[in-house]
Amino acid sequence: MSETSPIDALRALEAEALEAVAEAADASALEGARIAYLGRSEGRISAILRGLGSMPAEERPAVGQEANRVKSVVGEALEARAAALQGGSAASSEDLTLPARGPWKGGLHPITQAIDEIWDIFRDLGFSRARGPEADSVWYNFEALNTPLDHPAADEQDTLYLTDSVLLRSHTSPVQIRTMEAYEPPIRIVAPGWVYRRDTYDATHTPAFMQIEGLVIDEGVTFVDFKGTLAEFARRYWGPDTEVRFRPSFFPFTEPSAEVDVKRVITRPDGTREETDWLEIMGAGMVDPAVIANVGYDPERYTGWAFGMGPARIAMLKHGVSDLRTFFENDVRFLSQFSS
Amino acid sequence: MKVSARWLRDLVPGLVASPKEIADHLALRGAPVESIVSPGESLADIVVGRVVTAEPHPNADRLTLCTVDGGDGVVQVVCGAPNVQAGGLYPFAPVGAVLPGDFAIKKAKIRGEVSQGMLCSSKELGLGVDHSGIMALEGDLTPGESFVAAFGLDDATLDVEVTANRGDLLSHAGVARELAGEAAGSVVLPDLLGDPGVALTYEVDTAQVRVGDVSVAVEDPDLCLRYLGAVLRGVQVGPSPAWLQERLRGAGSRPINNVVDATNYVMLELGHPLHAFDLGKLSGSAIVVRRARLAETSFTTLDNAARKLSGDMLMICDAERPVAVAGVMGGLDSEVDDATVDVLLECALFAPKSIRATRKALGLSTDASYRFERGVDPEGARQAIERCVALILATAGGSVDGPVLDCAPTDFAADVVDLRLARVEQVLGVAFDTDRVRSLLTPLGFDIVGETGGTLQVRVPGFRSYDVTREVDLIEEIARTHGYDAFPAELRAFRPGTVPDDPMFRLEDELRRALAARGLFESHTPAFAPDGEGDVEVNNPLSSTERFMRRTLLPSLLRRIEHNFSRGNRDVRLFEIGTSFRRAGAGEAPDEETHLAVVLTGRRNPPHWASEDDPLTVWDLKSLLEDVVARIYGDSATAEPEGVDSALLDTGTSFSVKHQGDVVGHAGMVVAAKVDAPVWAGPVWALELALPSTVVPHPPVTYLALPTFPAVERDLALLVPQGVTSEQVATTIRDAGGSLLEAVELFDVYRGKVGTELALSLAFRLRFRAAERTLKDKEVDKAVQAVLRRLEEELVVKARG
Numbered sequence A: 001m002s003e004t005s006p007i008d009a010l011r012a013l014e015a016e017a018l019e020a021v022a023e024a025a026d027a028s029a030l031e032g033a034r035i036a037y038l039g040r041s042e043g044r045i046s047a048i049l050r051g052l053g054s055m056p057a058e059e060r061p062a063v064g065q066e067a068n069r070v071k072s073v074v075g076e077a078l079e080a081r082a083a084a085l086q087g088g089s090a091a092s093s094e095d096l097t098l099p100a101r102g103p104w105k106g107g108l109h110p111i112t113q114a115i116d117e118i119w120d121i122f123r124d125l126g127f128s129r130a131r132g133p134e135a136d137s138v139w140y141n142f143e144a145l146n147t148p149l150d151h152p153a154a155d156e157q158d159t160l161y162l163t164d165s166v167l168l169r170s171h172t173s174p175v176q177i178r179t180m181e182a183y184e185p186p187i188r189i190v191a192p193g194w195v196y197r198r199d200t201y202d203a204t205h206t207p208a209f210m211q212i213e214g215l216v217i218d219e220g221v222t223f224v225d226f227k228g229t230l231a232e233f234a235r236r237y238w239g240p241d242t243e244v245r246f247r248p249s250f251f252p253f254t255e256p257s258a259e260v261d262v263k264r265v266i267t268r269p270d271g272t273r274e275e276t277d278w279l280e281i282m283g284a285g286m287v288d289p290a291v292i293a294n295v296g297y298d299p300e301r302y303t304g305w306a307f308g309m310g311p312a313r314i315a316m317l318k319h320g321v322s323d324l325r326t327f328f329e330n331d332v333r334f335l336s337q338f339s340s
Numbered sequence B: 001m002k003v004s005a006r007w008l009r010d011l012v013p014g015l016v017a018s019p020k021e022i023a024d025h026l027a028l029r030g031a032p033v034e035s036i037v038s039p040g041e042s043l044a045d046i047v048v049g050r051v052v053t054a055e056p057h058p059n060a061d062r063l064t065l066c067t068v069d070g071g072d073g074v075v076q077v078v079c080g081a082p083n084v085q086a087g088g089l090y091p092f093a094p095v096g097a098v099l100p101g102d103f104a105i106k107k108a109k110i111r112g113e114v115s116q117g118m119l120c121s122s123k124e125l126g127l128g129v130d131h132s133g134i135m136a137l138e139g140d141l142t143p144g145e146s147f148v149a150a151f152g153l154d155d156a157t158l159d160v161e162v163t164a165n166r167g168d169l170l171s172h173a174g175v176a177r178e179l180a181g182e183a184a185g186s187v188v189l190p191d192l193l194g195d196p197g198v199a200l201t202y203e204v205d206t207a208q209v210r211v212g213d214v215s216v217a218v219e220d221p222d223l224c225l226r227y228l229g230a231v232l233r234g235v236q237v238g239p240s241p242a243w244l245q246e247r248l249r250g251a252g253s254r255p256i257n258n259v260v261d262a263t264n265y266v267m268l269e270l271g272h273p274l275h276a277f278d279l280g281k282l283s284g285s286a287i288v289v290r291r292a293r294l295a296e297t298s299f300t301t302l303d304n305a306a307r308k309l310s311g312d313m314l315m316i317c318d319a320e321r322p323v324a325v326a327g328v329m330g331g332l333d334s335e336v337d338d339a340t341v342d343v344l345l346e347c348a349l350f351a352p353k354s355i356r357a358t359r360k361a362l363g364l365s366t367d368a369s370y371r372f373e374r375g376v377d378p379e380g381a382r383q384a385i386e387r388c389v390a391l392i393l394a395t396a397g398g399s400v401d402g403p404v405l406d407c408a409p410t411d412f413a414a415d416v417v418d419l420r421l422a423r424v425e426q427v428l429g430v431a432f433d434t435d436r437v438r439s440l441l442t443p444l445g446f447d448i449v450g451e452t453g454g455t456l457q458v459r460v461p462g463f464r465s466y467d468v469t470r471e472v473d474l475i476e477e478i479a480r481t482h483g484y485d486a487f488p489a490e491l492r493a494f495r496p497g498t499v500p501d502d503p504m505f506r507l508e509d510e511l512r513r514a515l516a517a518r519g520l521f522e523s524h525t526p527a528f529a530p531d532g533e534g535d536v537e538v539n540n541p542l543s544s545t546e547r548f549m550r551r552t553l554l555p556s557l558l559r560r561i562e563h564n565f566s567r568g569n570r571d572v573r574l575f576e577i578g579t580s581f582r583r584a585g586a587g588e589a590p591d592e593e594t595h596l597a598v599v600l601t602g603r604r605n606p607p608h609w610a611s612e613d614d615p616l617t618v619w620d621l622k623s624l625l626e627d628v629v630a631r632i633y634g635d636s637a638t639a640e641p642e643g644v645d646s647a648l649l650d651t652g653t654s655f656s657v658k659h660q661g662d663v664v665g666h667a668g669m670v671v672a673a674k675v676d677a678p679v680w681a682g683p684v685w686a687l688e689l690a691l692p693s694t695v696v697p698h699p700p701v702t703y704l705a706l707p708t709f710p711a712v713e714r715d716l717a718l719l720v721p722q723g724v725t726s727e728q729v730a731t732t733i734r735d736a737g738g739s740l741l742e743a744v745e746l747f748d749v750y751r752g753k754v755g756t757e758l759a760l761s762l763a764f765r766l767r768f769r770a771a772e773r774t775l776k777d778k779e780v781d782k783a784v785q786a787v788l789r790r791l792e793e794e795l796v797v798k799a800r801g
Helices: A006-023 A027-038 A044-054 A060-086 A110-124 A152-156 A174-182 A223-238 A289-294 A311-319 A332-338 B005-011 B019-027 B172-179 B242-250 B258-270 B352-362 B367-374 B381-396 B421-428 B434-444 B471-482 B503-517 B554-566 B618-636 B726-736 B777-795
Strands: A135-137 A166-168 A187-196 A208-218 A243-251 A254-263 A265-267 A273-275 A279-287 A303-309 B002-004 B033-037 B047-056 B064-069 B074-079 B089-093 B108-110 B113-115 B157-160 B202-205 B208-211 B214-218 B224-233 B275-278 B286-291 B298-301 B305-308 B314-317 B322-325 B343-350 B404-407 B416-420 B447-452 B455-459 B572-582 B591-601 B637-641 B649-659 B662-670 B684-690 B712-720 B741-754 B757-768
Touching (some): A110 A311, A174 A187, A174 A208, A303 A311, B002 B172, B005 B019, B005 B258, B172 B258, B214 B224, B214 B404, B242 B258, B314 B343, B352 B367, B381 B404, B416 B421, B421 B471, B434 B447, B434 B455, B503 B572, B503 B591, B554 B572, B554 B684, B618 B649, B618 B684
Antiparallel strands (some): B002 B157, B047 B089, B064 B074, B286 B314, B298 B305, B637 B649, B649 B662, B662 B684
């Protein structure tokens, strides 16, 4: 074992002394620290300076220089701490507990914040954003998505029409078709936007609401990628302990189709952890080969997956908002709760 | 679809699962259970009680003093019901029992007599609304036995959510197939109680069948694929036996009479809707399946409602007139009633699209139409009618008269779908071999009929012929029965996509963040508007306030200001980025444009003890306007003060935003009359801009070398005549200042008397600098003189003395 060099010992002593000074809660504790390190007779730094004479001549200058430096650093710290304990060096006559002055705070709508958070994760997973019109044709909203109007599946979204063939899109899925028509694979997009349904306002329904679509198309994309990517999203959004469950479901434009549920682990203010129930967060599935063929891609070569998610629902879960209509009142006392 | 747990257990003999376990399993098969209702759950304490004696209460006219055998000795009970009789059996709540609603039964003294328990009415048990007397029980019951078991309440009703593709799940047998599998065995139809075991024969033809004086003809084979009619004679219509009623109730269905109940039972069991006609009421003992005729405009369905018919609706008719809306609802005139003796039992197969169109046109969805729309098993008609005939014979007596008339214009041929194991792996990412595929698909009724070089030939059962027609449909079945949870969830390598991130989203992000940083809150308002705020009309709006799509966003935001005012919020600063709709050509989709709108009212800054409250002014609006215009359009758009073409904005205090000659937005003070504001409210400021359809490129910044020589500043106080703007003055200064003039800054505005005249005085600070040397005073003086000369010549602006 090598012996600690005197320089190292001094530096350790310096750290120790500075800590003792910082921790001194009152004048007497501070005086105690001064005596312990810089006191004429008992001070440990003083003792080293006193002992210089007995050191080998070649070490003496370096150790002496260091010891003096440490002495002055600790001395300054003692003075500063003493001033702080007395109430500041430049004693202010102002009461600094008075409220600060600044500009108004503003903020993004909580649903936009949810979209941004979701988008942030998908951006990191290699997605980009795409958009499409809110008024679209029956073809883009239904038929291209493998949903014939005379199938009961078309009933599940009661649609608002502008003309016989033009409607207000009932989901963001038409963006899937428009994007695939405009670009070649690989496709990796999300598409946030407004959608419309013939619903009356209640706590969980509004005739217009936001949705986020997601679409991945490439060679070799499988159900395993689908599960893997969405499970990764869920863990990044709700935390690494989040459980994700995929349940079979039915959407005309995906097959196999799934509902995705999450079970979150919530940490209470008292530190206890609690599992939530399963919460449905999105509909999703492997893109139906008929949809892939409808845009002119070769369904034998390309596979993919898609999802649709409601950011308002995500925001409700996150912030404990129980009535969807609150988001549309735009009361500034509500909105200001979400400003950072 | 309401499903009885007990019924399911009867169909899958190997099934040992609680209702909750059944629900969990179904959820993972794609048929989640929304609720489980067990009517007996809260009645566990209730037993069958026999009233041994019943005497008038000595101290009360309306009460009866009974002794009741509840299986645990005979106790005295005071009863208030008028129908209590010695020897009768009633639900009995002994002391200690808890009734629904947490009502605990205690030993009590009623009018001086001890009462140890309670005889219950159906209302008290939560089983009905009848409170006129206690519930009399019938049958071979023993005092003390569980009331729940005796009354058949130990069942659970599961409300199964069935997706639109799975018509086959609208039956107990269909749901049972999802529960069967290697572990629980397969679906077996249980024997029917009292089934006399008659073997039916069939008289088959394609367009018309006649047996004796009864005939069936299908005139529209495109809408009716098959029609089976069985003739039953000598039935006795009456209530169904208790077991059948319990079954129906357990599946959420209301018992009516033995014949109708038999059709409902089979529909709930197998999913095939049937209909029973009173044969005596069918003119000519004939069934003709055809579209409604021109003259047949109205028809009364058995719910006693007159329905308007149209020529594309398929009707079941007798020799003269319609007697049922095919696949939707029977007619009032041919309904089976207590006097019915002879029955024609219909079991038919209708085209789903036709039923759907008729159902929508009539606005009448029934259990039958719901199933036909989603597809009824084309292979199951004979089984369904045989089961139903057996049930009617067992419960209503009578006999089958002759062979069943089987009019089958269309043959059903089961699909055989090729399934490539390589494709299964390409889609699912996991390899499945033939044995595994067989073990997954067979319990669902699929049959692997051949295999060639990695491709399986899979026969699709009739009840899945609607939703399983392609390879990918089978792949979904494999994934579903293998279990989605059994697949790995791996984040695997991916190739980057070809789609660039939409630059307009980025611009919108930037605007949102900039406005939030300036103290504004983003709002979200739906794009619907009342009349007058748009020209794009919704065909089927739900309310008059949602009849149009908005042309501009400001009216929506002003309504949000009003909402905030009404809640007492004085400082309201909102913005929104949303879509504006404008009518395009007839029949075309409207033009859409993204707009940014802002409304502001109240104080400039949060109240602070060290500052005076300052209201927002036009200068705050102008600053915000210049900021967003620059972010959107860079230098290529300008905000010019002028009256604007908007009824909302005050023409004297407004700006137009112009981009390449087009007006792309405006801003200003909102006309007071346009906002419903309380007296304390100040002015409301607003702006609305159209965003371009693509991002306007901002030229890159070219760096200017920082000066190395000092500047010289001169202040000019200028008297400005009326009609000359500060911008004109500043521009003239810049033009006249020469190459040495580096910057011009307005630093004071003074309106008041100069001498005796009212005048406007503007004070400018001019900064001069040369890049390569220090300026001399003389040079600057010369430049200032040139500026003053030009100001006087061009604008009659003079320096103050």
